Amino acid sequence: MKIGRNEKCWCGSKKKFKYCHYGREKEQPLSKGEAIGESKKIGSRKCCYVPDELKGECDKKIINAHTISKSGSLKEIADSTNHVLGLKIDLANFFKHEGRLIPERIGINQASTFSGFCAKHDKELFSCIEDQEFCGSERQLHALMYRSVAKELYAKEGSFLTSQLLKGGDKGRHPIDQLFIQNFAASNQSGVEAAQKELSELKRKLDEQFLGKTRSNFSHLIVRAKSPVPVAVSSIVSPVSDFEGNLIQDLGDLSVPAESLVFNSFSSDGKGYVVFSWLKESSKVLGFINTFLAIDSDGLFSALIRFFFGVSENTFISPVWWDSLEASQKCKIQELIMAGVNPFEFEPKKLLVDDGVVFTGLEVGDITKVNF
Numbered sequence: 001m002k003i004g005r006n007e008k009c010w011c012g013s014k015k016k017f018k019y020c021h022y023g024r025e026k027e028q029p030l031s032k033g034e035a036i037g038e039s040k041k042i043g044s045r046k047c048c049y050v051p052d053e054l055k056g057e058c059d060k061k062i063i064n065a066h067t068i069s070k071s072g073s074l075k076e077i078a079d080s081t082n083h084v085l086g087l088k089i090d091l092a093n094f095f096k097h098e099g100r101l102i103p104e105r106i107g108i109n110q111a112s113t114f115s116g117f118c119a120k121h122d123k124e125l126f127s128c129i130e131d132q133e134f135c136g137s138e139r140q141l142h143a144l145m146y147r148s149v150a151k152e153l154y155a156k157e158g159s160f161l162t163s164q165l166l167k168g169g170d171k172g173r174h175p176i177d178q179l180f181i182q183n184f185a186a187s188n189q190s191g192v193e194a195a196q197k198e199l200s201e202l203k204r205k206l207d208e209q210f211l212g213k214t215r216s217n218f219s220h221l222i223v224r225a226k227s228p229v230p231v232a233v234s235s236i237v238s239p240v241s242d243f244e245g246n247l248i249q250d251l252g253d254l255s256v257p258a259e260s261l262v263f264n265s266f267s268s269d270g271k272g273y274v275v276f277s278w279l280k281e282s283s284k285v286l287g288f289i290n291t292f293l294a295i296d297s298d299g300l301f302s303a304l305i306r307f308f309f310g311v312s313e314n315t316f317i318s319p320v321w322w323d324s325l326e327a328s329q330k331c332k333i334q335e336l337i338m339a340g341v342n343p344f345e346f347e348p349k350k351l352l353v354d355d356g357v358v359f360t361g362l363e364v365g366d367i368t369k370v371n372f
């Protein structure tokens with residue numbers, strides 16, 4: 001590879017070669033400690049995801065916003081010491097468990113938080129779900145979606161910064177390794193950028209609804225239960241396959257916008273809820289939801305468990321429920337968690353299909369369709 005010192009660098013940074021990769025193999029490599037420190041910084045950055053029009057009114061204080069209601073959901077499923085089980089996802093933990101994700105005890109004050117809203121806007125946007133009993137009002141359904149989408153945007157911006165970090169991780173490495181690292185980071189970034197674009201578009205629609213410019217153009221499915229759901233979750237996914245094992249969209253093709261599904265599992269006033277929300281025009285997601293609705297009522301909870309752990313990392317487990325599981329059930333959950341991390345772990349088509357492992361712990365009651 002011959003390249004002039006004043007030519008653009010091969011890595012795509014748009015910088016001149018002499019200011020970028022020239023002599024990088026002789027630079028001081030990034031240490032594990034530095035990488036962990038940088039990744040911690042990325043995970044704790046602060047901002048407010050309120051609509052742009054309202055940013056001028058932001059409170060100075062950015063708080064640790066809970067993506068899952070602490071007072072309702074997490075307290076309902078916590079053990080006597082106010083702990084739940086969840087996944088700690090950061091580089092330090094990744095090294096500790098050699099890449100495996102294992103549910104660990106987390107205090108409910110720390111669980112599911114992100115610093116993505118100022119104190120004032122957190123209250124304005126979410127007090128309807130934090131301080132009021134869930135009734136499925138348009139305002140509450142909007143708030144649930146808003147928080148999930150903001151959290152995901154925050155996470156995606158974090159992944160983008162992490163791949164920037166990765167790009168600097170080729171210092172002191174052989175040019176072949178540099179090439180490999182830069183290619184890996186670049187393809188990761190283009191995927192992240194596509195996801196950011198889709199999420200921003202979804203958030204723009206939610207912003208408009210919040211500002212009263214449009215009515216809701218979202219559909220929802222509300223699943224109700226008489227008792228708290230032992231697994232609390234708040235997430236957004238572009239489903240690849242449905243509950244019958246049909247492939248519904250190919251996320252590898254970045255030229256076709258992916259259709260997304262927001263979902264929340266939580267408790268309010270001692271009762272359990274699972275809410276699915278999506279853009280009304282997303283016909284592939286509607287097809288996905290229909291395969292969920294086609295499941296027998298006694299199979300619904302097991303299907304939810306496969307879905308929650310198979311596609312989301314933002315899951316929180318009741319320690320009492322976890323302790324009641326048999327080894328085969330725990331093993332299945334581990335498998336599902338790793339499928340979310342490593343796309344090669346499972347054939348994606350089979351991820352949500354019933355494989356005979358049954359979970360109990362929730363009796364699903366009414367299911368309501370909103371704006372179908």
Ligand SMILES: [Zn+2]
Pocket residue numbers: 009010011012013020021
């Ligand atoms: Zn370069």
Ligand SMILES: [Zn+2]
Pocket residue numbers: 048049050055057058059117118119120121122
């Ligand atoms: Zn704010």
